Amino acid sequence: MIPLTTLRGYQPYRGGVRVAIIGLGAVGATLLTSIDPSHSVTAVVRGDHGRVVKSKGISVTGALGGHRIRVHALSTLPLEKFDLVIVAVKAHEVASAIQSASLQSSTPILVVANGVGTLAEARRVAPKNPIAIGLALFGANIAEPGRVDVTYAAALVVGGDVKAVDTARAIIGPTIPVVVSRDIYNATWSKLLVNELNALPAITGWSVQETIANPWTKDIVTRAMREAARVHLAEADGRFPRLGPIGPIRARILANGPWSWASRIPVAIVAKMGSTPNFASTHQSIARGRSTEIDFLAGAVVKAGLAAGIPTPINRTLVSLVREVEESGRHYSLEEIRRRFPL
Numbered sequence: 001m002i003p004l005t006t007l008r009g010y011q012p013y014r015g016g017v018r019v020a021i022i023g024l025g026a027v028g029a030t031l032l033t034s035i036d037p038s039h040s041v042t043a044v045v046r047g048d049h050g051r052v053v054k055s056k057g058i059s060v061t062g063a064l065g066g067h068r069i070r071v072h073a074l075s076t077l078p079l080e081k082f083d084l085v086i087v088a089v090k091a092h093e094v095a096s097a098i099q100s101a102s103l104q105s106s107t108p109i110l111v112v113a114n115g116v117g118t119l120a121e122a123r124r125v126a127p128k129n130p131i132a133i134g135l136a137l138f139g140a141n142i143a144e145p146g147r148v149d150v151t152y153a154a155a156l157v158v159g160g161d162v163k164a165v166d167t168a169r170a171i172i173g174p175t176i177p178v179v180v181s182r183d184i185y186n187a188t189w190s191k192l193l194v195n196e197l198n199a200l201p202a203i204t205g206w207s208v209q210e211t212i213a214n215p216w217t218k219d220i221v222t223r224a225m226r227e228a229a230r231v232h233l234a235e236a237d238g239r240f241p242r243l244g245p246i247g248p249i250r251a252r253i254l255a256n257g258p259w260s261w262a263s264r265i266p267v268a269i270v271a272k273m274g275s276t277p278n279f280a281s282t283h284q285s286i287a288r289g290r291s292t293e294i295d296f297l298a299g300a301v302v303k304a305g306l307a308a309g310i311p312t313p314i315n316r317t318l319v320s321l322v323r324e325v326e327e328s329g330r331h332y333s334l335e336e337i338r339r340r341f342p343l
Contacts, residue, residue: 016038016039016040017036017038017039017040017083017084017171018039018040018042018080018081018082018083019035019039019040019041019042019082019083019084019085019086019171020041020042020043020044020077020082020084020085020086020101021041021042021043021044021085021086021088022043022044022077022085022086022087022088022089022097022098022101023044023045023087023088023089023093023097024043024044024045024049024050024053024058024071024073024088025045025049025088025089025142025148025284026140026141026142026148026281026284027088027112027136027140027281028043028045028086028088028112029058029060029069029140029148030060030064030136030138030140030148030150030176031086031088031112031156031172031176032058032060032069032071033060033064033067033069033175033176034172034173034174034175034176035171035172036171039171040072041071041072042071042072042073042074042077042078042080042082043071043072043073043074044073044074044075044076044077044097044101045073045074045075046075047145047288048145049142049145049146049288050073050075051145052145052146053071053073053146054073054074056146057069057070057071057146058071058146058147058148059146059147059148060147060148060149060150061143061147061148061149061150062140062148062149062150062151062276063138063150063151063152063153063274064150064153064175064176076100077100077101077102079102081104081107082103082107083107083108083167083171084107084108084109084110084164084167084168084171085101085103085107085108085109085110086110086112086134086168087109087110087111087112087113087122088112088113089113090113090114090281090285090290090291090292090293091113091114091115091117091118091121091293091295091296091297092291092292092293092295092296093293094111094113094118094121094122095121095122095124095125098122098125098126099125103126103129105126105128105129106128106129106130107129107130108129108130108131108132108161108163108164108167108168109122109126109129109130109131109132109164110131110132110133110134110158110164110167110168111131111132111133111134112133112134112135112136112156113133113134113293113296114135114191114192114195114198114281114293114296114297115188115192115195115293115295115296115297115300116188116189116192116296116297116300116304117296117300118133118188118296119131119133119160119184119185119188129164130160130161130162130163130164130167131160131161131164132158132159132160132161132164132165132168132184133158133159133160133184133188134156134157134158134168135156135157135158135181135184135187135188135191135243136154136156137154137155137156137157137191137243137244138150138152138153138154138155138156138176139151139152139154139273139278141278141279141284142284142288149276151273151274151276151277151278152272152273152274152276152278153176154244155176155177155178155179155244156172156176156177156178156179157178157179157180157181157184157187157191157243158178158179158180158181158184159180159181159182159183159184159187160184165180181241181243183239183241186232186237186238186239186240186241187241187243189228189232189238189240190240190241190242190243190244190246190247190251191243191244191246192228192232192297192300192301193225193228193229193240193246193251193254194243194244194245194246194269195280195297196221196224196225196228196266196297196298196301196315197211197212197221197266197269197270197280198280198281198282198283198294198297199224199282199294199297199298199318199319199321199322200217200220200221200318201279201280201282201283202280202282202283202285202286202292202294202322202325203318203321203322203325203331203332203337204217204331204332204333204334204337205283205331207277207278207279208270208273208277208278208279208280209270209273209275209277209278210277212266212267212270214334216334216338217334218263218266218267219263220314220318220341221266222254222259222262222263222265222266223314224298224301224314224315224318225254225262225265225266226254226255226262227301227305227310227311227312227313227314227315228254228301228315229251229252229254229255230255230256230310231301231304231305231308231310231312232304233251233252233255234304234308234310235304235307235308239251244272245265245268245269245272246269250265253265281293282294282297282322286322286325286326286329289329291326292322292326294318294319294322294323295319298315298316298318298319298322299315299319301315302315302316302319313341313342314341314342317340317341317342320340321337321340
């Protein structure tokens with residue numbers, strides 16, 4: 001394995017901790033900047049982005065400063081022992097990514113992905129491994145093959161099996177603070193409220209900031225968040241622990257509070273992202289011609305709504321529109337999507 005090297009003045013050190021990152025995209029590359037350069041890192045990365053990373057290394061720019069990192073980049077993970085495997089792929093790719101790695105049953109796994117249900121997916125295919133879930137509160141985009149731009153800096157929230165959590169805390173940091181959640185399932189729902197910002201940019205091609213600046217699309221996002229808050233609060237032990245801009249008070253305002261208050265919440269969330277255009281993960285997948293994690297985002301809201309007997313027409317429409325854009329590769333105009341929503 002080739003150890004981590006960067007242009008920040010670090011010298012390569014052979015030996016020590018071995019880390020694997022499956023998916024060196026926007027999230028995986030951002031996490032890489034926070035791993036000690038003395039650790040040996042192997043990354044799985046494919047496509048045009050992967051070809052550049054393999055030949056030239058990866059550049060990370062933006063809110064965490066400038067880094068150029070050389071890493072042992074491969075198309076598949078070798079059969080070696082790792083101290084931690086970070087799975088930084090979309091939620092619907094988690095199971096196949098873990099299965100393809102053929103990991104030892106004692107290897108701790110950190111799954112960093114948006115959406116509800118990723119822990120269950122990981123446990124299904126790796127029932128003996130210590131597993132933790134990571135919720136990335138920072139924002140990042142693949143600006144071009146081989147370069148990731150961090151649009152805003154924030155923490156990584158982790159929770160799950162103790163061994164996996166402790167290993168992740170020991171390896172990641174200090175550039176990215178690692179915060180431990182003792183209620184990671186409900187925390188994924190807090191993150192899901194934020195991720196209700198993802199679908200419309202994927203449908204329209206707009207940035208998150210542009211989406212919230214438009215009164216009509218802001219209204220759609222707020223309605224989607226309201227549906228999500230209502231269906232999760234209807235679940236047994238459903239709650240919204242504090243996670244970045246979302247907490248129990250804002251969740252209850254979204255669920256049942258005055259509309260004028262609820263509609264301010266997505267504005268407040270986006271204000272924290274700064275002015276650099278943020279193209280959410282669903283949009284980024286479509287831009288690269290890949291399938292999205294929409295079934296684990298708005299689709300999870302629809303599924304929970306069916307179980308609770310609560311209608312979720314906005315999220316159902318978002319799922320349908322994202323799937324259509326996935327299939328066609330063509331974004332919809334505002335006039336086209338206005339006709340599709342049951343308002």
